[in-house]
Amino acid sequence: MLQLVRLVAVSFIVLAVCVLFLYSPFYSQTVLKALHQFVPVNVNPVAANSQKAGGLSAINTLEPGSELWIARQAYLKVMQQQMQSQQADTLSVVHARYQLLQQQIKTQQEIDSEKEIQLPLMLDEPAASTVETPYVFVRDESHTQALMQQYLEFLSAYPIDLEPTAVDDDIFQDIAFIQQQNAQSTQTHDLPYAIVVLGGGLTLAENRQDIVVNHYTRLRLETALATAAKYPTLPIVLSGVEAPYMQDWLKQYGVDAQLLENRSMNTCENSRFSALLLQKKGGAPRVLLITDAYHMPRTRRLFALNGIATVPVEAPMPTPLTKWQPSVKNYDHSRRANYEMLATLRDVVLGSSDCREVP
Structure with a gap:
């Protein structure tokens, strides 16, 4: 019986010390130092x-790796090259090509989406009319670099007529963004x-x-x-x-x-x-x-x-x-x-x- 009383007393003392330690400032600081x-x-x-x-931009909402995202990366690269070569007169042309490129990608995505939701019972009906585009892209998501190269070629060389008053104000935001990226590249x-x-x-x-x-x-x-x-x-x-x-x-x-x-x-x-x-x-x-x-x-x-x-x-x-x-x-x-x-x-x-x- 005496040994049991001693065991209970020792256990109570140990428990009291542990509780006291938990309520002291030393326990949390010890754990904190160990974690760090x-x-x-x-x-x-x-x-x-x-x-x-790169330059963080709150306006960029494109999904990384998507075709529209790849197109924008190609566009920014071509724009930067033109700015470095001091060919400012071609910036508006590149921007117009980029707008056309975006339109073609979105059109193709809509066509693909219609094909995915088409029911088997409707296969015999005439297919939906598609918009003809003067430039064809290889749509292969496993070859991002190849897609990037095609977009670069399109943005650099595709012939386009630009009206003198057709310059979009977005081009000035893009130029400012590229300048910010250049400033942060170092x-x-x-x-x-x-x-x-x-x-x-x-x-x-x-x-x-x-x-x-x-x-x-x-x-x-x-x-x-x-x-x-x-x-x-x-x-x-x-x-x-x-x-x-x-x-x-x-x-x-x-x-x-x-x-x-x-x-x-x-x-x-x-x-x-x-x-x-x-x-x-x-x-x-x-x-x-x-x-x-x-x-x-x-x-x-x-x-x-x-x-x-x-x-x-x-x-x-x-x-x-x-x-x-x-x-x-x-x-x-x-x-x-x-x-x-x-x-x-x-x-x-x-x-x-x-x-x-x-x-």
Whole structure:
């Protein structure tokens, strides 16, 4: 009986010490240091190939790898060559060719779409009339380079008559975009290309009706304001289903974030969908990443797996740590540290099973 009492007493003391440690500021800081030291953030070189250094553009909505996307890459290349050769008088001609090229691609896509939905019982009926085009392209998605070469030849040499008043105002935006790309072409991968802010959740406003950002998200947005003041030329990417509410919050302070990734439901999707968005907008090998300190190691690892190096910019937690004495505020940090530690172990060992491939 005496041994049992001793065992119960020792167990109670050990439990009390563990609880006391959880409520102290030392537990969360120990876990945080371990996460920052042991979680790998090496960039996946294969995924990094999709994040080529280029000028980010909020107006580019073409799907990477699509024919319209390939056509635009060919168009920008030809335009850049003409600008470097100082043949400004041909820029409008190239732009007119590009408009014709877009029209032909869209027409062919509509024809292909009609063929796909045509019912077998209607095969004996006359086929829908097609628009004759003076230039035929080989439509083989497995040969992107060949398709690119055909588009380059079309944009460089196809004969076209251009009316003096037929110049589209979009050409001036394209020229400005190319100039921006040229200015950023000398930028090293060590410099950031964008500011990425991860959402931390939503909550109800004081009226219990309106939806607003919660304390975690608000503190990240406040950090984003300070970061944007230091890097005024960098575009801001808002990631998470909270993105529209985050955008509204920033607008109150005169900051307009135009790149919204509003489909992700977890950290894995934050990184994957943000990487796809940045790829579509021109590429970003390195970004400034804003989230809280506990969330940062796991998030940096996931962004690295998607080919993006990150520069951490830590946002504060809603509650501060005490210096040494136990408190409920400290336990909030310990609970956050436990969650991120277990989530990181799950991601490393089992992978993120709840992460969708595409938005």
